Amino acid sequence: MIALxxxxxxxxxxxxxxxxxTLDDFFNGNTAEDSIAPNQWGFGRPTLSEIWNMLQKIELLPNIAWVRVALHDDTEIVENDGTEExxxxxxxxxxxxxxxxAELEKIVNCKWLYSDGVIKTKLNAYSCVPSIPKNFDCLEIVWD
Structure with a gap:
């Protein structure tokens, strides 16, 4: 998980x-199961490790340039016994x-993810966006 x-x-x-x-920055060492799709956790959504494993395989496909996790505004730094977390x-x-x-929805198995589907997106609101190769689009797996 990314260092504070x-x-x-x-x-x-x-x-x-x-x-x-990156997938490693979000998933590696992250044990907070409700840190993504919290409304589906406990209601059938796969574990973080299962999602991470699937996304690592997706990232290796030849028609995939990269895979990233977009953070929600609820990401925060909290104080716990005098230590920031x-x-x-x-x-x-x-x-x-x-x-x-439509094809990506099948490949990632949105039903298994308890996802609402895949949509095209613009990434203007984020930092650390990798380059987007010519003829590639950015798609988002969304929940809620």
């Missing part, structure tokens, strides 16, 4: 705009690809 100090530096350099996080809140999964939204 790293996130603070990113926010400072990018006028407090939340970054798109990062509370990540994932909003969507962003996939840069040449695949159509």
């Amino acid at each position: 100090s790293t996130l603070k530096k990113i926010l400072e350099r990018n006028e407090e705009r939340l970054p798109l996080l 990062l509370v990540l809140a994932g909003d969507t999964i962003v996939i840069c690809t040449t695949i159509s939204p």
